[in-house]
Amino acid sequence: MSDTAERSIGKAGAPQGGAAGTGDTLMRVVRVLGRQREATVFIIAAALFLYFLIDQGSSFTAKSNQVTIWSDNVAPYAIIALGEVFLLICGEIDLSVGFVVGFAPYLMHYLIDFYAFPGLLAIFFALLVGVVVGAVNGFFTVTVRVPSFITTLGTGFILLGLINTTSHDQPAPIPASVLGIGKWISNYAWAPIIWAVVLTVLFHIVLTRTRWGLHTVSVGGNLLGAREAGIRVNRIKYGNFMITGLLGSLVGLQQMYYTNNITPTAGSYQWMFYAVTAAVIGGTAMLGGTGTIIGAFFGAVVLGILSDGFPLIGVSADLLSIIFGGAILVSMVANVQLTRLRERGQS
Amino acid sequence: MTATTPGGQARPVSSDGEVLRCEHITKNYGVVTALTDVNLRLGRGEVLGLIGDNGAGKSTLLKILCGFQPPTSGRIILEGQPIVLKSVDHARSLGIDAVYQDLALVNQLTVFQNMFLNREKVRWPLVRNQVMRKEAREHLDEMGVHIPSVNVPVAQLSGGQRQAVAVARSVFSDPKILLLDEPLAAMGVKEGAIILDLITRLKREGNVSIIIIAHNYAHVLEVCDRINLIQGGQITLDKRTDETSAEELTDLVVAEYRRALEERQRSA
Ligand SMILES: Nc1ncnc2c1ncn2[C@@H]1O[C@H](COP(=O)(O)OP(=O)(O)O)[C@@H](O)[C@H]1O
Ligand SMILES: [Mg+2]
Numbered sequence: 001m002s003d004t005a006e007r008s009i010g011k012a013g014a015p016q017g018g019a020a021g022t023g024d025t026l027m028r029v030v031r032v033l034g035r036q037r038e039a040t041v042f043i044i045a046a047a048l049f050l051y052f053l054i055d056q057g058s059s060f061t062a063k064s065n066q067v068t069i070w071s072d073n074v075a076p077y078a079i080i081a082l083g084e085v086f087l088l089i090c091g092e093i094d095l096s097v098g099f100v101v102g103f104a105p106y107l108m109h110y111l112i113d114f115y116a117f118p119g120l121l122a123i124f125f126a127l128l129v130g131v132v133v134g135a136v137n138g139f140f141t142v143t144v145r146v147p148s149f150i151t152t153l154g155t156g157f158i159l160l161g162l163i164n165t166t167s168h169d170q171p172a173p174i175p176a177s178v179l180g181i182g183k184w185i186s187n188y189a190w191a192p193i194i195w196a197v198v199l200t201v202l203f204h205i206v207l208t209r210t211r212w213g214l215h216t217v218s219v220g221g222n223l224l225g226a227r228e229a230g231i232r233v234n235r236i237k238y239g240n241f242m243i244t245g246l247l248g249s250l251v252g253l254q255q256m257y258y259t260n261n262i263t264p265t266a267g268s269y270q271w272m273f274y275a276v277t278a279a280v281i282g283g284t285a286m287l288g289g290t291g292t293i294i295g296a297f298f299g300a301v302v303l304g305i306l307s308d309g310f311p312l313i314g315v316s317a318d319l320l321s322i323i324f325g326g327a328i329l330v331s332m333v334a335n336v337q338l339t340r341l342r343e344r345g346q347s
Numbered sequence: 348m349t350a351t352t353p354g355g356q357a358r359p360v361s362s363d364g365e366v367l368r369c370e371h372i373t374k375n376y377g378v379v380t381a382l383t384d385v386n387l388r389l390g391r392g393e394v395l396g397l398i399g400d401n402g403a404g405k406s407t408l409l410k411i412l413c414g415f416q417p418p419t420s421g422r423i424i425l426e427g428q429p430i431v432l433k434s435v436d437h438a439r440s441l442g443i444d445a446v447y448q449d450l451a452l453v454n455q456l457t458v459f460q461n462m463f464l465n466r467e468k469v470r471w472p473l474v475r476n477q478v479m480r481k482e483a484r485e486h487l488d489e490m491g492v493h494i495p496s497v498n499v500p501v502a503q504l505s506g507g508q509r510q511a512v513a514v515a516r517s518v519f520s521d522p523k524i525l526l527l528d529e530p531l532a533a534m535g536v537k538e539g540a541i542i543l544d545l546i547t548r549l550k551r552e553g554n555v556s557i558i559i560i561a562h563n564y565a566h567v568l569e570v571c572d573r574i575n576l577i578q579g580g581q582i583t584l585d586k587r588t589d590e591t592s593a594e595e596l597t598d599l600v601v602a603e604y605r606r607a608l609e610e611r612q613r614s615a
Contacts, residue, residue: 205473225447
């Protein structure tokens, strides 16, 4: 069984002669691409990059444009995607995280300007609030057993309401006491993408090489079996919600420094939508038990380059949405196919 | 103590020859009563066969004994000491390990990852894949289980291979008490023979006591020292293997079926 699989993979890697039928070759290519999902998304990202590089030249390569791509687009999607991948693997999703992005800077602002908190402590609480939101999401999902889709829809709305009522829909300047720390978080133009790359490597290791990662896969792959093996499945789910919330807070602070502003519109579904899209394009099936961190990162790169490059070549945002939608569907079909192939032992 | 059961002629087992006993175990799932007043004992080095129809409560009892779920009432006595099993890990730390009917394997993980599931070898914070791969390979070879590679996801294994992996996993940690829920169900003749041989070998070595749930009376009579029949959540027969036969067991189950049928017709 594994013999055949290995042989067909080996063959498909080499250029195909005329002997095999086109359909056959195509199936093999699909299989290889499925197996090397991260590589596939990487190649797509690299191809897009090259395309815009050749087509647009210096307006694409200009430093300000590259910073927009990597730190403004890719980094926040990729960072939030880390949490979503862990959640999707264990069979859950967090729709609320985008509003943590919006709420965390406001909380910091209130604590400093209204309650005279020292800057660092306020930042600590801004990070903590994401963890708390994650714990609340975990409580309703795991303990009360409301599906996470509903739970996080609710907590997302609550956070949106909190942002809007407490801020009276008004933006606020960054408090002076935390301006200095900004350079570590994202004042330096490349800081967000450096954060994203470092966290991606870290989370990849956590997913593939630690008990937490293996148990996350187990919980998503076989919930009852994981419980029977003695894995504390609730703890895994709670933990992944809390990690996702924390990442939301981090992105919130990064966005604050990056835009040099605290604004109610920073909280939106957009972060979550792009992050989940990155995860799906990267090869994370929403079926539980499978997913890749590296894939999600390159998924975010694809989204980041497309969002930046298409306006450059004069493609409208509406068309971009259609392309994203198509990419999601194609990726999902590939994900489902891959899962089937795996189950039949052919990948 | 003697299990006082309607059909049984159980023999008293001296308490030092006894590793596990349950007393008056009852289990309700909401309004469903899965077990009522179950008394069971397992002698040291003994292989006890637990038989009964589907839905009789066999798996429920096993999941209580391995710490997966608590009984509604009743108590468990391990080597003379009453204990409350708090979790599967707790039971394992006391030397009780189980193979569940559903095997508790994770399709997406490889054979070796499954064999070390929740018992991973760790050099914090990383799991030690090389060590686990090697030990899993050696352990499977030692048991005579043929799996082409320990690196394939268990999704790619046959039903029998999956069961073999689950059984191999359960004896990995040298348990004192091994609980097997229908370990032969999906197995071919050869794979089944591997498991039966394993049980025979473990029995010969004498360090482990086993409760095995099975449907095939021939297997049960071959490897077990004693047999308990469970019907409708109660143990209705407790006999040494050499005092009973496949015919008697079959007759009892069929009689139970007839009685239930008549009752239903009467009430209809
Ligand atoms: N988790 C559960 N929730 C509700 N009822 C259950 C549960 N597990 C088992 N039961 C019920 O308990 C009874 C015994 O089931 P089980 O122990 O699985 O039987 P067996 O293993 O002998 O076939 C059945 O009526 C079954 O429906
Ligand atoms: Mg059962």
